[in-house]
Amino acid sequence: MERATRADVARAAGVAPSTVSLVLNGRGRDVKIAPATIERVQQAARTLNYIPNAAARSLRRGKSHLIALLMAELPDDPFVPVVHTVLTTAMIDIQQRGYLLLPLFQSGDGASDAEVIRGVLGDTQLAGIIRETTSAEAFTSRLLANLGIPVVAMSMIEANPTGSESSLIRIDEGAGVQQVLSDCALIDPSTGMGTGRAVFLAGPNTNHARQHPIAHAFGTNFTLYSLPDWEASTAYQASVRLLTEDPSISLIALADDSQAPGVFQAADDLGLSIPADLSILGFGNQDHRNAEAMGLTTVDWPLKEMTEAAVASIINVIEGRSPADNIHPRALTVTEETTPASSQPIPVATIPTHPVWRTSVARRA
Structure with missing residues (x-):
């Protein structure tokens, strides 16, 4: 079946094609078109299932309502909490504000991947781009700098602006970790130093900063172990080995909550009581039920708030407002930072993390 056209709607409603455009663009009452005529045009459009050509409309208006979300590589399971939270939040929030979302995933610096993204961004009329920079590829920065489209960067970790973005939304990973340590029985309140030894189990990526407060508190008694994946079974094997070799370990902190079941199982198999013998601190709080x-x-990872702030910021830029104008009600700090690539100060919004206390960390009475 051929797609209905504006001319088809005009014939069905008995009006000129220009009248159809005015009515369906919401300007019928502004130009004094009779209510009965407006209803007749709208009914004809519904009957014919007429959908205006978005590309043509954007060209006429000189404005697009399409916002791209450029993220890192899509994992094997796209429903993992991190990806699911960011995608669904962006999709819903952007649509509620009258725009549409175009998700794009970059899988590497390879030529084929670069060409695909370059082709989509170059051939699609976009209003703006939200770029997730946690695992950014170099070619993306070069490409976006040449497009002349507003770009808001958002980082799930602590990051600095590059100079190519209109604003940066970032997360203060260490804030929530520091709050846990401030109330942790393993930390001497008079010196701020930890007792025993602390181990941080990182995953494949070690570009985060959530381990820094622990490293500072435990000093030479802190060790970071980088694991090849985020699987609980891998964390289990590492924990059994580490706890067997060094019974003085008093705290195992995790880069992600997904590792926690393995550490709990290792402690149980070794006959260790939690938190009397071993404290376990997670990060993320994305799977509330399991946690x-x-x-x-x-530590709560405010990915939803980060995404909402990035959506608000890019729409502010698109619509001619300040990037940091009322971007999110949750407590955050907004600063202006300059970079070697730009002498213009860039608004940077920092969203803090917060502790979620349960029972796996020894807490001061």
Whole structure:
């Protein structure tokens, strides 16, 4: 079946094609078109299932309502909490504000991947781009700098602006971790130093900063172990080995809550009581049900708030407002930072993390 055209709607309603455009663009009452005529045009459009050509309309108006979300590589399971939270939040928030979302995933610096993204961004009329920079590829920065489109960067970790973005939304990973340590029985309140030894189990990526407060508190008694994946089974094997070799370990902190079941199982198999013998601190709080079942004390990762702030910021830029204008009600700090690439100060909004206390970390009475 051929797609209905504006001329088809005009014939069905008995009006000129220009009248159809005015009515369906919401300007019928402004130009004094009779209510009965407006209703007749709208009914004809519904009957014919007429959908205006978005590209043509954008060209006429000189304005697009399409916002691209450029993220890192899509994992094997696209429903992992991190990806699911960012995608669904962006999709819903952008649509509620009258725009549409175009998700794009960059899988590497390879020529084929670069060409695909370059082709989509170059051939699609976009109003703006939200760029997730946590695992950014170099070619993307060069490409976006040449497009002349507003770009808002958002980082799930602590990051600095590059100079190519209109604003940066970032997360202060260490804030929530520091709050846990401030109330942790393993930390001497008079010196701020930890007792025993602390281990941080990182995943494949070690560009985060959530381990820094722990490293500072435990000093030479802190060790970071980088694991090849985020699997609980891998964390289990590492924990059994580490706890067997060094019984003085008093805290195992995790880069992600997904590792927690393995550490809990390792402690149980070794006959260790949590938190009397071993404290376990997670990070993320994305899977509330499992964390609650384990009693995992963790740090809330405000990915939803980060995404909402990035959506608000890019729409502010598109619509001619300040990038930092009322971008999110949750407590955050907004600063202006300059970079070697830009002498213009860039608004940077920093969203703090917060502790979620359960029972797996020894807490001061």
